[in-house]
């Protein structure tokens with residue numbers, strides 16, 4: 001989706017010298033970046049403008065978050081797209097939706113080891129933080145109940161890892177359902193099909 005707008009030559013700007021950035025070619029497209037960061041244990045985020053051009057070098061965060069400096073945030077205009085890695089195939093988080101609203105993104109994307117999760121800005125705009133928070137709380141509860149249900153239904157004990165898989169699956173599905181009620185369509189695609 002990267003358009004060759006010709007104005008990006010040389011390395012991508014690295015705004016905070018103390019922060020870690022991924023050393024990639026300045027023309028790295030969203031798709032290429034997602035293939036590079038898929039399966040990472042830490043979180044890496046890339047920001048692209050409305051024409052698909054990267055705004056600054058992809059930033060390396062910790063396991064569960066990447067923080068942007070005020071200088072970086074100032075560069076992000078409404079309509080930008082952020083993609084980032086998730087260590088597990090877990091859907092977009094409350095924080096991800098919060099960032100989408102705060103920055104008025106066109107699209108927020110997350111790449112897990114095997115799946116890609118994405119949501120585009122609804123026509124009416126991103127829902128309020130309060131509504132999104134309630135949606136996630138409902139989803140946590142729904143996932144818990146689903147795991148309890150499956151444990152009751154199972155004739156033999158369920159291992160902790162299996163239980164975690166059940167939870168993640170139920171959680172991903174519950175988030176999709178709750179966000180749909182707020183007008184946000186959360187898309188999930190297999191890594192190989194997009």
Ligand SMILES: [Zn+2]
Pocket residue numbers: 084085086092093096110
């Ligand atoms: Zn995320």
